[in-house]
Amino acid sequence: MNKVGIIGWPVSHSISPVMHNAAFEALGLHDWRYELAPVPPDIVRQSLRMLRDEGDFVGVNVTVPLKEAVMPFVRADERARAIGAVNTIDFRDGSGTNTDVIGLIDDLQAHSVMLAGIRAVVLGAGGAARAAVYGLTKAGAQVIVVNRTPKRAQVMLADLTLAAGIQNAEVRTLDEAAEMQPSLIINCTSVGMWPKVDESPWVEGIPFPTSAVLYDMVYRPARTKLMQQVEAGGGQAIGGLGMLVRQGAAAFRLWTGRDAPIEVMFAAARQALGGQA
Numbered sequence: 001m002n003k004v005g006i007i008g009w010p011v012s013h014s015i016s017p018v019m020h021n022a023a024f025e026a027l028g029l030h031d032w033r034y035e036l037a038p039v040p041p042d043i044v045r046q047s048l049r050m051l052r053d054e055g056d057f058v059g060v061n062v063t064v065p066l067k068e069a070v071m072p073f074v075r076a077d078e079r080a081r082a083i084g085a086v087n088t089i090d091f092r093d094g095s096g097t098n099t100d101v102i103g104l105i106d107d108l109q110a111h112s113v114m115l116a117g118i119r120a121v122v123l124g125a126g127g128a129a130r131a132a133v134y135g136l137t138k139a140g141a142q143v144i145v146v147n148r149t150p151k152r153a154q155v156m157l158a159d160l161t162l163a164a165g166i167q168n169a170e171v172r173t174l175d176e177a178a179e180m181q182p183s184l185i186i187n188c189t190s191v192g193m194w195p196k197v198d199e200s201p202w203v204e205g206i207p208f209p210t211s212a213v214l215y216d217m218v219y220r221p222a223r224t225k226l227m228q229q230v231e232a233g234g235g236q237a238i239g240g241l242g243m244l245v246r247q248g249a250a251a252f253r254l255w256t257g258r259d260a261p262i263e264v265m266f267a268a269a270r271q272a273l274g275g276q277a
């Protein structure tokens, strides 16, 4: 049996097992199985070794709060080092990568959102924002970061510049960013996420740029307050489920060497979220 899974603390809410097991089933990969593996933050090193040596795991996904904590124990690639977080480990060669970037960029491409030469606004400065700024600037976009705590955004850009030579990004206030007429705005904050579904990271009184497409990384609920605001103004809004599915598909490809059945994974994810996505 080839075992893969997800480590985090807690992990019981994860829909990754449902997505991956549906994909294994669809491709007839009956000797593959995806399992939940709860790992407390204080025993990360021992747990990784146990999963590899005694649990016979091929690899694992990594979720909150362990994405940074696993870094010293894997051979992190350039992308993961730049972002400062690993979300996929392959025990066969000890490597660690970050497929959130692939998930986001693939999903933007799937929605025909051009990135080269555009101006994009990233809302947030946490792990998801780091992945977005890295992916967008690598794809040739100019990035403006807006965060509730501007200092955290400055530190994020300084880190990304040092680790990956990123230059085409700056920190602004929300009204400054809105006036710069971006063509893409990505919500990388947790604002609007279930259960606080009535909240939006967009400050009232600042018009949402009419020319901008919104990508909301939040996928629970499927249509966030911010998405509803943008759509009410006649704009296009894309939810974050596609990013979740496509980051999983990238890990699937890495472990199995097979292209993931994306539509099967989408259907399984939607069903697992029970109408919330």
Ligand SMILES: NC(=O)c1ccc[n+]([C@@H]2O[C@H](COP(=O)([O-])OP(=O)(O)OC[C@H]3O[C@@H](n4cnc5c(N)ncnc54)[C@H](OP(=O)(O)O)[C@@H]3O)[C@@H](O)[C@H]2O)c1
Residues within 6 Å of the ligand: 100, 103, 123, 124, 125, 126, 127, 128, 129, 147, 148, 149, 152, 188, 189, 190, 191, 193, 201, 217, 218, 219, 240, 241, 243, 244, 245, 247
């Ligand atoms: N679709 C996907 O596949 C995918 C992948 C990764 C993450 N996500 C989603 O992306 C979101 C962020 O994840 P993360 O890991 O980056 O989280 P994080 O590291 O905790 O960062 C949270 C960010 O949200 C901001 N924020 C939180 N509460 C706020 C508020 N009330 N008003 C304004 N800003 C607020 C924080 O600002 P401060 O710096 O000021 O605290 C920070 O920038 C989550 O909803 C997560 O589910 C989705």
